[in-house]
Structures are given as C-alpha cells and as structure tokens.
Amino acid sequence: MIPLSQPQWQTETWQQQLSGAFRSLDSLLAALQLDRAQAPYPLDCEPGFPLRVPQAFVARMEPGNWFDPLLLQVLPQARENEPSPGYSLDPLEEARSNPVPGLIHKYRGRVLLIASPACAVHCRYCFRRHFPYEDNQPARADWQRAIDYIAAREDISEVILSGGDPLALNDQRLKELVLTISEIPHVERLRVHSRLPVVLPDRLSSSCIAALSESRLQTVMVIHCNHPNEIDADLAARLGELRQAGVTLLNQTVLLTAVNNQPDTLCRLSKKLFNVGVLPYYLHVLDRVQGSAHFELSDDVARALHVQMMETLPGYLVPKLVREDPAIGYKVPL
Numbered sequence: 053m054i055p056l057s058q059p060q061w062q063t064e065t066w067q068q069q070l071s072g073a074f075r076s077l078d079s080l081l082a083a084l085q086l087d088r089a090q091a092p093y094p095l096d097c098e099p100g101f102p103l104r105v106p107q108a109f110v111a112r113m114e115p116g117n118w119f120d121p122l123l124l125q126v127l128p129q130a131r132e133n134e135p136s137p138g139y140s141l142d143p144l145e146e147a148r149s150n151p152v153p154g155l156i157h158k159y160r161g162r163v164l165l166i167a168s169p170a171c172a173v174h175c176r177y178c179f180r181r182h183f184p185y186e187d188n189q190p191a192r193a194d195w196q197r198a199i200d201y202i203a204a205r206e207d208i209s210e211v212i213l214s215g216g217d218p219l220a221l222n223d224q225r226l227k228e229l230v231l232t233i234s235e236i237p238h239v240e241r242l243r244v245h246s247r248l249p250v251v252l253p254d255r256l257s258s259s260c261i262a263a264l265s266e267s268r269l270q271t272v273m274v275i276h277c278n279h280p281n282e283i284d285a286d287l288a289a290r291l292g293e294l295r296q297a298g299v300t301l302l303n304q305t306v307l308l309t310a311v312n313n314q315p316d317t318l319c320r321l322s323k324k325l326f327n328v329g330v331l332p333y334y335l336h337v338l339d340r341v342q343g344s345a346h347f348e349l350s351d352d353v354a355r356a357l358h359v360q361m362m363e364t365l366p367g368y369l370v371p372k373l374v375r376e377d378p379a380i381g382y383k384v385p386l
C-alpha cells in the first residue's frame with residue numbers, strides 16, 4: 053500500500069494507475085486514515101459490484117472524513133443490498149434497444165457504442181451496475197457488426213462512445229475505432245462519454261487527445277463530474293489541452309443525496325467547470341437501479357435545487373434537469 057504522503061502513482065502511466073486502483077475496503081480505508089470499527093454506517097465488505105477507485109481520485113478525498121462527498125460515491129454500503137420496491141436491475145431497459153452486441157440505438161440520429169465494458173471507478177449509484185457487460189465485450193467481429201449497422205443507416209449522424217468507459221481502451225484501439233467511424237460518410241459527430249478524465253486525469257495523454265481530435269469528425273467530450281472537489285489542477289490542465297485540440301467539453305452530473313444535494317455545491321460545481329472550459333449539460337435524477345436507493349432525492353427536491361441554480365447562475369451555467377425514461381427517445385425534462 054502506498055501512503056498518500058508519497059504519491060508514487062503520480063509517476064506511473066495511466067495503465068499502471070488503472071491496475072493499481074484500490075480494490076479492497078481495507079486498503080482504501082487505511083489510505084484515508086479511517087478505522088472500519090468506527091464506521092458511522094454499515095459497510096458491505098464483499099459487494100457483488102466490486103469496489104474500485106483510482107488513487108488519483110482518492111487523493112482528492114479528505115482523510116478522516118467518512119462523509120467525504122467523493123468517498124460516498126465509491127464506498128460499498130450494506131444498504132445497497134436492501135431490496136427497494138420500484139428499483140430494477142435494468143431501469144433503462146437498454147436490453148431492448150440493443151440490436152447488435154455493444155450497440156444501443158434508442159435516440160433518433162444517434163447511436164451509443166459500448167466501446168469498453170470496463171470502468172476505472174465503480175460508482176455505487178451506477179445504472180449499469182447490472183448491465184450484461186459479459187455479452188457486450190465487443191470483439192473485433194462485433195465492432196464490424198456495429199459499424200455495418202451504422203453504415204447502413206444514413207440518418208445516424210452522431211456516434212457516442214460509451215461504456216463502461218470508452219477511454220479504458222488503449223490509444224491504438226481508440227485511434228482505430230475513431231478512424232473506422234470517420235470513414236462512414238454520413239457520420240458528422242463523435243461524442244465520448246467518459247468519467248476517466250475526472251478519476252484519472254493522466255488518461256488524457258497527448259496520444260489519446262490526438263486519437264480523439266485528429267479525425268474529420270467534430271468531437272464532443274462529455275465528462276462526468278458530480279462535485280467541485282473532483283476538479284483539481286491536474287484535470288484542469290488536461291482539459292485545457294483537449295480544448296486546444298478543438299474538442300467541445302460538456303459535463304453531466306447525477307444528483308445524489310449526501311454528495312451534491314445542496315444548491316451551493318451545485319452552483320460551485322457549475323462555476324468551477326466553466327473555469328476549466330466545461331459547460332454543464334445534464335443534471336440527471338438517479339435511475340432507479342437496485343442498490344442505489346439511498347442516493348435518491350424526491351422530484352420536488354430536485355426541482356427546487358434546479359430553481360435555486362436558475363436564481364443564482366447565468367443561464368449557460370444551469371444544466372438541464374432530466375430523467376431517462378425507457379419508453380421515450382430523449383432525456384425527459386423534469
């Protein structure tokens with residue numbers, strides 16, 4: 053175990069940092085100087101959706117604080133195992149818009165490609181925690197099926213690389229994938245939905261930025277940041293390079309009890325994002341997935357928070373408050 057006072061991970065490659073991510077409760081708690089016996093809420097020591105969090109993200113947590121807003125997003129709690137009525141395993145029913153392995157086509161003109169089923173961090177509230185990833189591990193043959201699907205439909209103008217986390221692919225695969233997509237004439241835009249830049253900023257290496265930005269496609273990156281403490285100088289510098297390369301930067305946030313359900317936190321997040329060149333895009337209410345009920349806020353509370361943001365911020369810093377509905381082909385405003 054590497055004590056945070058000697059952050060050896062800072063000199064490692066992103067792949068080394070990824071494989072060196074915390075995967076055990078004991079090592080994570082030790083790094084944060086937390087004593088398991090003192091936990092103010094019951095923990096889950098053997099979660100079905102395993103603990104995973106890179107050191108670079110843990111370094112932004114406050115040692116000794118069980119209620120750190122970054123820690124709460126990754127720490128498995130026993131309440132995840134309580135059955136909650138109205139919460140399902142596949143709340144978005146993505147299985148039904150999954151025409152070929154690794155591809156979800158639910159919204160008109162856009163397809164979502166599960167470029168990599170892996171994630172660098174396991175967010176406890178994640179709606180994909182029960183997604184059949186094993187069936188969506190795109191092998192090269194599956195890429196081809198997904199590419200053929202897109203190539204055969206001229207109304208598809210945007211391809212969204214998602215996951216899991218698409219930036220878990222190595223730069224070579226990423227480059228090949230972007231190139232292949234850019235060879236489909238009717239595709240105009242490439243979008244990347246990734247939490248990796250936030251949890252492991254070194255992932256945005258110059259070759260990664262080149263792979264994403266050097267095709268003929270217009271490129272948009274949607275990062276996933278839930279709390280202002282997630283933005284540090286390292287992330288700011290990498291995002292600056294992405295912007296220099298002509299990539300449009302947006303952010304999506306999930307509203308989470310005890311993490312960001314305060315108007316001041318959300319307003320600080322918007323301002324801090326803008327300071328690093330990112331526009332707030334979506335503020336999602338939680339998808340009702342089994343295991344995440346303790347993060348939920350009522351719709352009334354969500355709307356009230358959103359109104360407080362509108363009262364405080366310039367319009368362009370107020371994200372759209374939305375919910376995903378399995379039957380509707382767009383993110384539905386609350």
Ligand SMILES: *Cc1c(COP(=O)(O)O)cnc(C)c1O
Binds near residue numbers: 157158376
């Ligand atoms: C969110 C989402 C998109 C993208 O939606 P935008 O409103 O364009 O950001 C596309 N496909 C699926 C399945 C999605 O969930």
Ligand code: SF4
Binds near residue numbers: 179216
């Ligand atoms: S990074 Fe995204 S897909 Fe992966 S666990 Fe977190 S929220 Fe889910």
